[in-house]
Amino acid sequence: MDNQQVTFKCLNSSGPVVMVDDNPIDVTIARRVYERSELPNPFITFSGGAEFLEYLELVKTGEAETPAIVLLDINMPVMNGFETVQNIRKQNEFSHIPVIIMFTNSDDPADMERAIELGANGFQTKYFEIEKYTEFFNSLKA
Amino acid sequence: MKISPKMRILALSLVVISAGATAAITYWGHTSIIRTLQSEFLRKQVDTEISRIELAIVEASNDIQFIADLPLIKMIGDLAESGTDPLQSQEVATGLVTIFESILQSKPNYTQIRLIGQSDRGRELARVHRDGGEIVAAEPTMLQEKGHHSYFQNTPEDANAAPYFSKINLNREFNEIESPPQPTLRVSLPVFDSAGNYFGIVVINIDFDSFISTLLERSSDRYVYFLTNSEGYFLAHPNEDKTFAFDRGDDDRIQNEFPQLESFYDSEREQITARMSAGISYSSDLIHFQKFQPFTDDRFLVFGISAKYDDIAKLSASVNAWIITLIIFLVLLGSVGAYLLSSRLTRPLDAIALASTSLSSGNDLPDLPTDRDDEIGDLARAYENMNIAISTHEAELQATNSKLLRATEDLEHFSHISSHELREPIRRIAGLVNLLKMTSSDKDDEDRVALLDSVESECTRAMQQIHDFRTFSRIGDQILLREPTDMEAVATEVLEDFSDEIKRRNISVHIDPIPPHDSYKNLIYVLYRNLIENAFRHVHEAPFKLQLSFHRQNNESIYSVQNTGSSIPREHRDTVFNLFTRLDKNGSGSGTGLTICKRIVERHSGRIWTESDGKSVTVYFTLESNQYGQSASDFQMPQ
Numbered sequence: 001m002d003n004q005q006v007t008f009k010c011l012n013s014s015g016p017v018v019m020v021d022d023n024p025i026d027v028t029i030a031r032r033v034y035e036r037s038e039l040p041n042p043f044i045t046f047s048g049g050a051e052f053l054e055y056l057e058l059v060k061t062g063e064a065e066t067p068a069i070v071l072l073d074i075n076m077p078v079m080n081g082f083e084t085v086q087n088i089r090k091q092n093e094f095s096h097i098p099v100i101i102m103f104t105n106s107d108d109p110a111d112m113e114r115a116i117e118l119g120a121n122g123f124q125t126k127y128f129e130i131e132k133y134t135e136f137f138n139s140l141k142a
Numbered sequence: 143m144k145i146s147p148k149m150r151i152l153a154l155s156l157v158v159i160s161a162g163a164t165a166a167i168t169y170w171g172h173t174s175i176i177r178t179l180q181s182e183f184l185r186k187q188v189d190t191e192i193s194r195i196e197l198a199i200v201e202a203s204n205d206i207q208f209i210a211d212l213p214l215i216k217m218i219g220d221l222a223e224s225g226t227d228p229l230q231s232q233e234v235a236t237g238l239v240t241i242f243e244s245i246l247q248s249k250p251n252y253t254q255i256r257l258i259g260q261s262d263r264g265r266e267l268a269r270v271h272r273d274g275g276e277i278v279a280a281e282p283t284m285l286q287e288k289g290h291h292s293y294f295q296n297t298p299e300d301a302n303a304a305p306y307f308s309k310i311n312l313n314r315e316f317n318e319i320e321s322p323p324q325p326t327l328r329v330s331l332p333v334f335d336s337a338g339n340y341f342g343i344v345v346i347n348i349d350f351d352s353f354i355s356t357l358l359e360r361s362s363d364r365y366v367y368f369l370t371n372s373e374g375y376f377l378a379h380p381n382e383d384k385t386f387a388f389d390r391g392d393d394d395r396i397q398n399e400f401p402q403l404e405s406f407y408d409s410e411r412e413q414i415t416a417r418m419s420a421g422i423s424y425s426s427d428l429i430h431f432q433k434f435q436p437f438t439d440d441r442f443l444v445f446g447i448s449a450k451y452d453d454i455a456k457l458s459a460s461v462n463a464w465i466i467t468l469i470i471f472l473v474l475l476g477s478v479g480a481y482l483l484s485s486r487l488t489r490p491l492d493a494i495a496l497a498s499t500s501l502s503s504g505n506d507l508p509d510l511p512t513d514r515d516d517e518i519g520d521l522a523r524a525y526e527n528m529n530i531a532i533s534t535h536e537a538e539l540q541a542t543n544s545k546l547l548r549a550t551e552d553l554e555h556f557s558h559i560s561s562h563e564l565r566e567p568i569r570r571i572a573g574l575v576n577l578l579k580m581t582s583s584d585k586d587d588e589d590r591v592a593l594l595d596s597v598e599s600e601c602t603r604a605m606q607q608i609h610d611f612r613t614f615s616r617i618g619d620q621i622l623l624r625e626p627t628d629m630e631a632v633a634t635e636v637l638e639d640f641s642d643e644i645k646r647r648n649i650s651v652h653i654d655p656i657p658p659h660d661s662y663k664n665l666i667y668v669l670y671r672n673l674i675e676n677a678f679r680h681v682h683e684a685p686f687k688l689q690l691s692f693h694r695q696n697n698e699s700i701y702s703v704q705n706t707g708s709s710i711p712r713e714h715r716d717t718v719f720n721l722f723t724r725l726d727k728n729g730s731g732s733g734t735g736l737t738i739c740k741r742i743v744e745r746h747s748g749r750i751w752t753e754s755d756g757k758s759v760t761v762y763f764t765l766e767s768n769q770y771g772q773s774a775s776d777f778q779m780p781q
Contacts, residue, residue: 029574104569
């Protein structure tokens with residue numbers, strides 16, 4: 001019942017697709033897969049929630065582009081995914097940015113519920129199958 | 143009810159019962175003794191009085207015999223025989239009168255002594271009588287003819303005859319009842335001259351009233367004496383009007399006063415003792431009447447006493463009142479004593495009871511009477527030892543428990559590590575291998591791609607194993623909600639997940655109608671998935687058949703998953719459900735699948751078992767039927 005294909009269809013701007021993950025291998029795999037996908041948006045990554053929030057500060061001043069979608073890892077040092085989504089939603093101007101929580105292998109319903117409560121738009125378990133992962137990226141397009 | 147109040151009630155009951163019994167015995171015993179003593183006393187009294195009357199009668203008999211035997215009397219007889227008036231002789235007359243006078247003087251109850259000749263119609267020859275306080279000899283002119291009187295006629299003319307006693311009646315002088323009336327008993331004997339010829343009688347008149355009263359004590363407040371003749375007419379009665387009333391034509395008898403005596407007078411009975419509820423004239427408690435024959439003939443007299451015991455009854459009542467007061471006092475004293483004693487006895491028992499309650503609820507033990515040297519002391523010491531033992535075991539248990547908790551935490555930690563820290567790198571390795579395969583386009587390097595496939599497959603297996611561990615460890619403690627579950631839909635959903643494999647291995651699948659059941663839906667999904675996966679894993683031939691069925695047997699819902707193409711040896715049918723049991727060396731399972739199934743079925747309070755005929759394997763399981771909601775028992779099997 002896990003690993004089900006979810007189609008979010010929330011990518012509707014030309015802004016960058018943002019991935020926040022502290023694990024460089026996960027980031028590498030994601031970037032490689034993203035490059036194989038049909039999405040034209042730039043793909044930028046951050047190694048932690050704090051770094052991403054700094055980026056959002058630049059967005060406010062117009063120095064950076066508003067993200068089209070945020071793919072957020074949960075298990076991160078310093079500021080985890082739950083805290084990060086909470087901080088994003090605190091700021092009115094980012095209340096509309098789609099945030100998808102990327103679980104590693106957590107299928108704990110409490111974690112999923114909490115993510116939605118804190119303002120995430122959905123959650124997705126990370127793939128290791130490249131085909132499925134690619135399909136997931138493609139499915140984000142609205 | 144607890145033992146303490148029971149003991150108190152028992153002790154109090156014993157006191158009350160013993161006191162009550164003592165009171166009853168004392169009361170009835172006391173009353174009965176008094177009554178027995180009363181009867182005894184009356185009998186003795188009557189006996190004594192009768193003896194006295196009889197003695198007096200014997201005395202009168204002796205006196206009359208003495209007179210009849212006087213030589214002077216014989217001399218008078220001789221004179222009379224010779225035709226001379228015997229009393230013309232001054233010497234004779236004076237001698238006789240002197241004797242009569244001296245007898246009258248010595249016997250105050252005698253009123254007259256007479257010599258009556260048979261000639262001249264029974265004329266008195268001599269008479270000495272009392273007149274007021276004086277003893278006087280009657281003048282010859284005052285002598286009367288008494289020949290017509292019964293006592294004259296009835297006196298036998300036999301020399302050896304016993305004295306004759308007349309009827310006791312009022313004395314008549316010149317056929318008139320003397321005034322004041324004088325109850326009189328006459329005793330007479332015939333007299334004879336020296337030749338033995340009868341010539342008259344001697345008579346002593348006894349003042350019966352005075353005679354009796356000198357014999358008998360006067361009736362007192364308590365004792366009333368009665369003397370009656372054989373018909374019940376009063377010869378002595380406390381009411382003087384009634385005494386000899388019959389002689390004045392009155393018919394008053396003792397039977398009127400005491401109706402109980404009616405049959406006694408007519409019967410042969412010698413005596414009677416009767417308790418009176420209430421006498422007519424005297425509220426007597428008890429009467430005793432006795433017949434006696436003081437005379438030489440068959441006549442009998444009846445002497446009786448009526449005893450009033452009002453004052454004794456009062457005394458007895460007051461004694462009884464005292465007894466009752468004493469008993470009540472004793473009951474109260476005994477009750478208080480019994481209460482205190484039983485409390486004293488049961489207090490240690492209460493302490494023991496409290497101790498057991500404290501012990502069972504895990505509280506501190508109260509003070510126990512351990513210094514006693516009886517059974518309660520033994521019990522108290524046993525409790526203390528038990529408490530020490532329990533405390534020691536508890537401490538050991540807590541120590542073990544905390545070790546266990548630490549172990550569980552370690553295990554959870556390990557589970558977390560295995561699920562996350564181990565799985566993540568493997569997933570990443572799988573991802574990287576996948577990428578590597580994608581980017582590798584070199585057709586010559588097939589060997590390398592095959593190796594990468596193997597790495598990927600091992601990664602997948604490792605992840606599945608980790609996933610199985612997690613599922614297994616979570617089934618026991620997950621909070622789940624039972625819900626109406628469409629069992630058939632869940633099974634179908636599982637089969638859809640395996641649709642690729644089913645198609646690839648050409649597996650023929652049949653699902654029988656399976657009724658809905660209240661269950662943990664997610665677990666049922668895992669159950670079917672594991673059972674189907676297990677079947678697919680162990681069948682190595684294609685095509686084969688997979689059948690999901692349901693039937694009811696003995697009011698039990700039995701579900702089954704059957705596959706052809708594999709078998710389980712009989713000796714392994716139970717062990718297949720043990721953790722890490724893998725019968726198929728070539729299989730890819732982790733050995734947890736059926737163990738998970740067993741735990742899921744047990745979570746539904748059901749049973750799971752396998753059957754195999756060498757060509758196929760069937761796994762059966764039951765689920766607890768739920769009284770709420772729709773259950774399998776409501777399900778109608780389609781025809």
